[in-house]
Amino acid sequence: MVPKYHIKPDGSLGKKNDVVCTGVEHKMGIHGSPTCSLSFGDNNECLGWLMGKEREGMKIMFQMMNEARLQCSNQALALSSSAYLHSVSYAKNRKQMPHVMKLQDPGAPSVAIIEHPDVKRMLLLQKANVEAMRMATYLTGYNLDVAHSSEGEKAKEAEALVEFMIPICKAGNSDLAWEMTSEAIQVYGGYGFCCDYPVEQLARDAKILSLYEGTNGIQSIDLITRKLLMNRDQYNYNVFKKRIQKTIEEAKGVVDYKYISPLVRGIDKMDELIDVLMKNLASGRLMQIFISATPVRQAMTMLAHAWLHLWSMVLCSKKMKELVGPLKGEERDKFIHENNEAAFYSGKVLASQYYVGAYFQNYFGKIESILAEETAIIKSTDAIFTGAPEE
Numbered sequence: 001m002v003p004k005y006h007i008k009p010d011g012s013l014g015k016k017n018d019v020v021c022t023g024v025e026h027k028m029g030i031h032g033s034p035t036c037s038l039s040f041g042d043n044n045e046c047l048g049w050l051m052g053k054e055r056e057g058m059k060i061m062f063q064m065m066n067e068a069r070l071q072c073s074n075q076a077l078a079l080s081s082s083a084y085l086h087s088v089s090y091a092k093n094r095k096q097m098p099h100v101m102k103l104q105d106p107g108a109p110s111v112a113i114i115e116h117p118d119v120k121r122m123l124l125l126q127k128a129n130v131e132a133m134r135m136a137t138y139l140t141g142y143n144l145d146v147a148h149s150s151e152g153e154k155a156k157e158a159e160a161l162v163e164f165m166i167p168i169c170k171a172g173n174s175d176l177a178w179e180m181t182s183e184a185i186q187v188y189g190g191y192g193f194c195c196d197y198p199v200e201q202l203a204r205d206a207k208i209l210s211l212y213e214g215t216n217g218i219q220s221i222d223l224i225t226r227k228l229l230m231n232r233d234q235y236n237y238n239v240f241k242k243r244i245q246k247t248i249e250e251a252k253g254v255v256d257y258k259y260i261s262p263l264v265r266g267i268d269k270m271d272e273l274i275d276v277l278m279k280n281l282a283s284g285r286l287m288q289i290f291i292s293a294t295p296v297r298q299a300m301t302m303l304a305h306a307w308l309h310l311w312s313m314v315l316c317s318k319k320m321k322e323l324v325g326p327l328k329g330e331e332r333d334k335f336i337h338e339n340n341e342a343a344f345y346s347g348k349v350l351a352s353q354y355y356v357g358a359y360f361q362n363y364f365g366k367i368e369s370i371l372a373e374e375t376a377i378i379k380s381t382d383a384i385f386t387g388a389p390e391e
């Protein structure tokens, strides 16, 4: 702790401490939060106090890192959610070109761009990912509380889930915040790039999230080493898997099996991948493990998000049944259009169906790409990256 002023023995303020701000950083975003360079002790008169014991700084820092990283994922969620909602408003108002089903009709009027299939895809992609980010953040926050407030097996499991989910939330949400704010810009077209509308600022503000509180590369290494492969009996992963299996059981008979089977196959594939990684660890093929850290963390994030979407689908499908009853076809559409609650739950179910039924299919490609054990990265020495400017 380095105070701004020296403190006299009687507790009153003395002269200014020997610490000065030597510059304010000019950043691409978060302009509301100043970042500066400080210079300590230029005149050998800087007084500071060590918090805790010598050489225990890192250990002490980690007492607050789970919360700090979860706050980072919360910030990623807030920026992405805001960008998504702004892009929905814009898409409902901006008119451009006739509906795709009326393209042959020269007199057909322009429609709001939300009517165009590709725009709807961008909006549902954002909605599904934002909702996954929200579920992952809240679930982890809830389990942090459970770990603090309960005892025995319950506390142990909650702690394991938190440990496992923190890098997934921090790195997963911050990667997605950059992607989803970019998607929101895309919905706006050219105006998305202009400061007249809010989404470009949200994208600039989001980029820092993959960097601070431990870069996402470091989060990935933390997940694959400490939290997964070197975690005794893979307890963390087994708790995570147990929760997914519980949701799978609850989903049977409630949602169509085509939304359950990707999770069943997803766990099998992850088990297969972990087996390969463990063999690499046992045989000292560490390079293979470290080049896989980020892809494994990305795949694990998708598995977590697909699980949470299935869980949501179970709850929201039941609620939809209660609200809509036996209505079908146009009658059902009309009811949803006129009833806010039904529209809300219908949107939840559709976002989850999109995530598990379509988006999550990318997970299997990601796993295959890791299992391929391509060694090009390992073989790439610094010499092959030619053409870079001398610095």
Ligand SMILES: Cc1cc2nc3c(=O)[nH]c(=O)nc-3n(C[C@H](O)[C@H](O)[C@H](O)COP(=O)(O)OP(=O)(O)OC[C@H]3O[C@@H](n4cnc5c(N)ncnc54)[C@H](O)[C@@H]3O)c2cc1C
Residues within 6 Å of the ligand: 027, 035, 208, 211, 212, 213, 214, 215, 216, 217, 218
């Ligand atoms: C706006 C802003 C505010 C900040 N606020 C704070 C603050 O309040 N408190 C604070 O303590 N810090 C703060 N930071 C610092 C921030 O936490 C660091 O910038 C961040 O941890 C990355 O460290 P670095 O910049 O030294 O990057 P480097 O460590 O040089 O990393 C550069 C790249 O190399 C990768 N890399 C580095 N080492 C490894 C490795 N062993 N294996 C694989 N990849 C690796 C990284 O993932 C990254 O992609 C702030 C930074 C910014 C930009």
